[in-house]
Amino acid sequence: MKHMVKLSNGVSVPALGQGTWFIGDRAGTRKDEIEALRTGIEAGMTLIDTAEMYGSGRSESLVGEAIAPYGREELFLVSKVLPGNANRRNMEKALDASMKRMGVEYLDLYLYHWRGATPLPETVECLIKLKEKGKIREWGVSNFDIDDMEELFGIDGGNGCLVNQDLYHAASRGIEWNLLPWMRERKVALMAYCPLAQAGSLRDGLFASKALEEIAKKHGCSLTQVLLAWDIRDGNTIAIPKAGRKEHSLLNAGADEILLDEEDLAKIDEAFAPPARKMPLDVQ
Numbered sequence: 001m002k003h004m005v006k007l008s009n010g011v012s013v014p015a016l017g018q019g020t021w022f023i024g025d026r027a028g029t030r031k032d033e034i035e036a037l038r039t040g041i042e043a044g045m046t047l048i049d050t051a052e053m054y055g056s057g058r059s060e061s062l063v064g065e066a067i068a069p070y071g072r073e074e075l076f077l078v079s080k081v082l083p084g085n086a087n088r089r090n091m092e093k094a095l096d097a098s099m100k101r102m103g104v105e106y107l108d109l110y111l112y113h114w115r116g117a118t119p120l121p122e123t124v125e126c127l128i129k130l131k132e133k134g135k136i137r138e139w140g141v142s143n144f145d146i147d148d149m150e151e152l153f154g155i156d157g158g159n160g161c162l163v164n165q166d167l168y169h170a171a172s173r174g175i176e177w178n179l180l181p182w183m184r185e186r187k188v189a190l191m192a193y194c195p196l197a198q199a200g201s202l203r204d205g206l207f208a209s210k211a212l213e214e215i216a217k218k219h220g221c222s223l224t225q226v227l228l229a230w231d232i233r234d235g236n237t238i239a240i241p242k243a244g245r246k247e248h249s250l251l252n253a254g255a256d257e258i259l260l261d262e263e264d265l266a267k268i269d270e271a272f273a274p275p276a277r278k279m280p281l282d283v284q
């Protein structure tokens with residue numbers, strides 16, 4: 001993988017990783033999904049994003065099976081705690097259960113999936129404690145907009161947040177208005193979810209975009225590769241496309257080879273304008 005993102009703790013991770021939502025849900029697709037994840041790992045997408053929520057633990061279990069042949073240090077494993085578990089009573093138990101399903105003894109990154117009722121200082125205190133215990137190397141958040149990030153950074157230890165995972169693709173650019181610049185300034189990396197807009201289903205016409213098709217033709221690549229190359233263009237963003245088939249994993253890893261130029265970026269801006277005002281955070 002050519003494109004790496006250097007996180008503020010000095011660790012470099014591949015700019016293209018692998019998502020796992022809906023992976024592991026059906027027995028009939030299990031073999032293909034394991035093959036897809038392994039193909040992705042071997043093509044350099046060694047960062048894997050999962051969550052206790054996905055299939056109520058089934059995705060984590062499938063990830064555990066897929067990664068079994070690889071050395072732990074070769075991988076960067078991310079999981080997420082549900083809001084209902086992001087408290088003193090439950091967080092460590094939830095993490096232990098996630099790690100057990102994945103067959104690992106630590107996570108590289110543990111994210112607070114989205115904000116719930118627990119006061120933020122309590123959640124941060126729990127995350128810091130798990131880091132001190134060595135069960136997680138780093139922690140971060142997900143689905144946090146600028147107000148949430150400001151509140152987080154106002155809390156003791158809150159500025160230890162390494163990553164914010166938010167929805168980001170060419171047809172959903174609202175976070176460029178003020179959240180992304182805010183994160184850049186504080187060296188909080190963006191982990192972009194739904195980078196393929198769920199195979200285009202989140203935006204009518206995205207996969208039929210003339211602009212994207214023309215750029216794909218120019219680079220001799222697929223439209224999905226243009227979307228991924230666009231997502232990681234600033235060197236500070238990690239995109240985590242999910243693929244349940246190895247053909248897709250190979251295509252996604254190959255997006256690393258595509259370098260969009262000024263002309264391509266201008267064309268995308270014309271087709272999918274950057275925000276002209278604050279937009280509500282797009283979530284899935």
Ligand SMILES: NC(=O)c1ccc[n+]([C@@H]2O[C@H](COP(=O)([O-])OP(=O)(O)OC[C@H]3O[C@@H](n4cnc5c(N)ncnc54)[C@H](OP(=O)(O)O)[C@@H]3O)[C@@H](O)[C@H]2O)c1
Binds near residue numbers: 050195196242
């Ligand atoms: N933090 C959060 O709240 C949150 C929310 C949503 C998602 N996420 C994370 O982000 C990951 C990615 O988001 P997502 O899974 O919702 O959507 P996505 O990655 O944008 O899209 C996944 C869809 O795209 C298809 N696909 C993958 N590669 C393709 C290719 N090269 N060509 C054509 N189609 C392709 C997949 O099909 P196949 O499966 O058939 O290959 C699947 O249907 C998730 O899996 C999850 O890990 C986090």
